[in-house]
Amino acid sequence: MRRIHLDAVGGIAGDMFVAALLDAFPELAGRVLADAAAVLPPGAGAPFLRQGLSGAVAAQRFGLEGARAHSHAHAHAHAQSGEHGDEPAHEHAHDDTAGTYRDMLARIARAPLSAGTGRHAAAILGLLAEAEAAIHRVPVEEVHFHEIADWDSLLDVVAAGSLAAALDGAVWTVSPLPLGGGLVKTQHGLLPVPAPATAALLAGFDWRDDGVTGERVTPTGAAILKHLARPGRPAGGRLVASGTGAGTRALPGMPNVLRALVFEEAGQAGDTVTVITFDLDDMTGEEIGTASECLRAQAGVLDVSLGQRLGKKGRPVASIRLLARPEQAEAVAQACFAQTSTIGLRLREERRLTLSRQADDKDGVPVKRVARPGGDTVKAESDALVGETLAERRALKQRAERGDD
Known part of the structure; x- marks a missing residue:
């Protein structure tokens, strides 16, 4: 069994989660970046993953770059601000439907995404929308993510959904979360930290006060945790990988990073x-x-x-x-x-x-590798098998599932 523990050293936001997991599972970068790009409209920019530093710690950074890309914004309904509250709110012209919960769901449904990505992305977005609807007393369908004009939040949600699908079967835990403090700037004015939607999503999770203020856990990060993780310490096992994802804000005296520690227990x-x-x-x-x-x-x-x-x-x-x-x-x-x-x-x-399982890629086809007592087996993801005839699809399946030679 695979267990993934999220160590929220600096906090958690959508981009930090994606960067940390892709640092731990670099073989998933192609899948995740392709899914993220597939949901973006023309001219919105392109997702990137690059190495950087946070404090003195090497970490991956994930985000959007291009003509219309801006610093990461996180999802406050009827609100917008920079990642961890370190950027001013942006004003963007958009129509009345772009950025609504209904529009975002439709965009996810239309995109040619990897198997399972749409389901997890829709679930994360739904948690976020439900929390914001309760806070602002509006129907879920009318929740509007103003910062979607930057497309960063949708990028994070879909990339996180792609990772959740690729790592299906993993057990997720998260350390106590940094409380932060102060106020965050939104379209509705200043809101207390943690933001109301974040607090609503993470009721029951453990928190800590490390004395560093600012927004440390964003609503998008909170929705990802609510969907995947439970609070607690890692159950142990063999440490097989680790990854570090950086946020955009510089924290005093400490790195602003999220660490992912991957443990595996052999056999059943x-x-x-x-x-x-x-x-x-x-x-x-x-x-x-x-x-x-x-x-x-x-x-x-x-x-x-x-x-x-x-x-x-x-x-x-x-x-x-x-x-x-x-x-x-x-x-x-x-x-x-x-x-x-x-x-x-x-x-x-x-x-x-x-049984312990791992997402992999063989000849461009996503496969699931399972550790069995008699030896590993490999099964191709059926949704990824393309071809004009049954014979072509079966041939692709056989090549993907063939043992290494």
Whole structure:
């Protein structure tokens, strides 16, 4: 099992998360940069990853450069400011729909992204939008990310979604987060630090006060943590990689970095999941398909599967099964009630065994490498198999899964 611990030395923002993980997993850079570029409109610039320094520490920096690129902005609905509050708010002309939650979801859905990226990116963006909607008392669909005119926040969300998909199956933890202090400049004036959306997203997480003020955890960083991680110390294991991502702000007497420590436990490992099941006999196929996609995007959901059975009076029944993280099972259950017509759920906790797995690339095709007792196996990601005929797609699959020679 792979465990990834995020050490928030200087804090966490979207660009810091992406940079730290790409430093730890450089083989994923091609996938992540391609996904990030695919969601940007023409002329918005291009994503970059480059080596730099924060204090005296070498670290990667991730961001956007080009004609319309600016310093990283983070996602405050109806608000904007520089990364960690170190840049003034920018004014940009844009239409009434560009930058809305609905527009961003549509942009993610239209983009030719790697397998799983869209699902995770939509989930992160959804958490951010829900928090901002509650803070500003507006419907989620009307949440407007003003700083999207810079496109940095969408870049971070999609890049983080690409990493989450590529590292599917990992267990994420995060250290106590730096509290920061003072005020951050937004479109609505000054807001206290941590920003209201950040505080709402990270209720239940551990915090610390290291005496350094300013915005240390951005709403985008908070949404990524809410989607992936739980507070706590790393469970240990064999340290196999580490990565460091830098923020844009210079902190007094310390590096402004996020570290990713990657641990692996050889062979089988066990954990506990919550299994949620229910049946549907009064929804159309189209409605069930839409509900399934919404549930797959729900934070804490590991898998959604559908089956067909015969129910009472010989009626065809759609049988739904979800696997969820136990700590998020209650929220997932509420999502099931909201997205479907069911009036009852069955929940149970089950222990499972999983094999260590790693995302890789073979002949340009993303593959999943699994450590099995009899030797590693490699499986190509089916969504990445392209060709005009079945024979061509199968040939590409065989080349990608062929052992190294």
